[in-house]
Structure formats: C-alpha cells, structure tokens
Amino acid sequence: MNCISVYKCLCDETRLRILNLLREGPLCVCHVQEALQLPQSKISKQLAFMKRNGLLQSRRYNNWTVYEIPEERNTLLEENLRCLQDLLFSDAQFKRDRGRLSKIDTSVACVAAEQCCESKID
Amino acid sequence: MNCISVYKCLCDETRLRILNLLREGPLCVCHVQEALQLPQSKISKQLAFMKRNGLLQSRRYNNWTVYEIPEERNTLLEENLRCLQDLLFSDAQFKRDRGRLSKIDTSVACVAAEQCCESKID
C-alpha cells in the first residue's frame, strides 16, 4: 500500500512547504533551510523522511546534497501536487517561502542535477 | 491549513478501507465493523477521527449512528477519492471488504439518510 507513504509525507506543514519549493526544481538542503528559515537538522530530517518514503530522490554533488522530486512521479503525488498548487498558491506562508527562495542563488542544485544525471546516488 | 486534516485521515490503512466502503453510500458503525472484521472500538474511533477532521459527517437514527462522506466535499478529498478508486479498485483487501459489505443489509443507513436529511446532527 504505497499511497500511505505519500499521504504520510503530505500530512505535515513543513513537508508541504518543502514540496512547494521543490516543485520548481532541485534544491540543496541549505537552500530549503534558508527559504523556510528553519533549523538545519529539521530540514535535513524532513527531506530524509520524504526520501525514505519514496517521494524524493537525492544526489551528492561535492559538499551539497541535492534533493528533487523524481521525474517518474507517483500518480497520486502528481495529482496532489497539482491540487496543492491550486489550493496553496495564494497561501501567505507558501508565498513568502517562494519569495525568499527567489532571492537565493540555487544554481548549484541545477548544475548538480545536470552533471549527475547519469550517476544518480540513491 | 485544512489540507493537512485530509492527509492525516488518508495516511492510515484502516481509514482508507473505511472510505472505500463509504464511497458507495452511508453506513452504520456495525456495517463497517462487519465488513472490515475489526473490533468495534477501533472502527468507532477511526470514524470519530475522520469526523473530527471534517472528512465525515454523522447522524443518529434510533440506535444507529450513520456515517457518510458529505455532499459538499473538500476538493482535495474529492480528487483523492477519485485517484484512490483507480489505484485501489483492484486491491485484494479492498475488494474483499466490498465483497463482505455487499452481503450485509445496510438499508438502515439509507433509510436514516433519507429520514434525517433535514435534521442533521453534527
């Protein structure tokens, strides 16, 4: 019953805030941390939680760990991300997060995503 | 952040099994209990949990409490019930539950739903 993993990830506000950012592309832990203004270990743990539950994948690039929503997405996740975008696009908290993210240089994550695209680390 | 309530309800197998049955119409606690073959207090508590989180409504009819998914459904719930139907329609456990339910006389719940439709008890 894989759906339960998806729902377990979606039933927490911090994790939804993280997914809200990852919709737009891969990010390192530090980017998420800065955008959400939350302690490092909290972000790291929530990302690990979602990876453990199959919602995210990660790759290592030098000092960074880049997290992203996989290409081949679970149908359920896909649908819910769509719904959430509609429901949460105008949510103040989510907006603020995206605002802060837009001011951060996240290019490392993109470079990593390109460079490592054949040698994914699970 | 109301979505979280929805996801909290969906991230448990027993609750998904219950929703799988309630998709087809209103049911009393005893019907669910018999179809799922689980202890009464467990069913009662899970139904209460979903009601508390706004996913279900209930009405009292004589000795019975009839639970149902409200007409005016949350968009998110609606979408997920749709997804789940596709994903779980052929799931063995869910099939068995529906099979057992089909052999139970659940007419009380329907009568109650009709009779009480103006005087809902929240």
Add this chain to the structure above:
DNA sequence: CTAGAATATTCAACTATTTGAATATTTAGT
C-alpha cells in the same frame, strides 16, 4: 594535514496516534 562549509545523525524529551479490553451511554422494545 587543517579549517570550514554542508549535511547527517544521535540523543533525550515531548507530543500524538493506535490499540484492545472494559465500561458507559443511548435507545427501542417489552
């Protein structure tokens, strides 16, 4: 080898959820 940046993990306290057994409550019928 050393220092520092980025992450991950450990630890301990805390909160929430889940469970079955037992008990309480509500209601209808007698």
Add this chain to the structure above:
DNA sequence: ACTAAATATTCAAATAGTTGAATATTCTAG
C-alpha cells in the same frame, strides 16, 4: 423498570513522529 443492541468513551500500554542541541561525517580548499 429491565434487557439487549448499537455506539462511544475511558484507560493504560505501546508505538510513531517531532524537535532542537550537540556531535559526527564528508568533502573542498588551502
């Protein structure tokens, strides 16, 4: 009033999830 059916609640034990502070790890640059 008494009984039985249907449901809800209480209780205590167990498990799961969350958190921040501190520490460990990994890797790069010098």
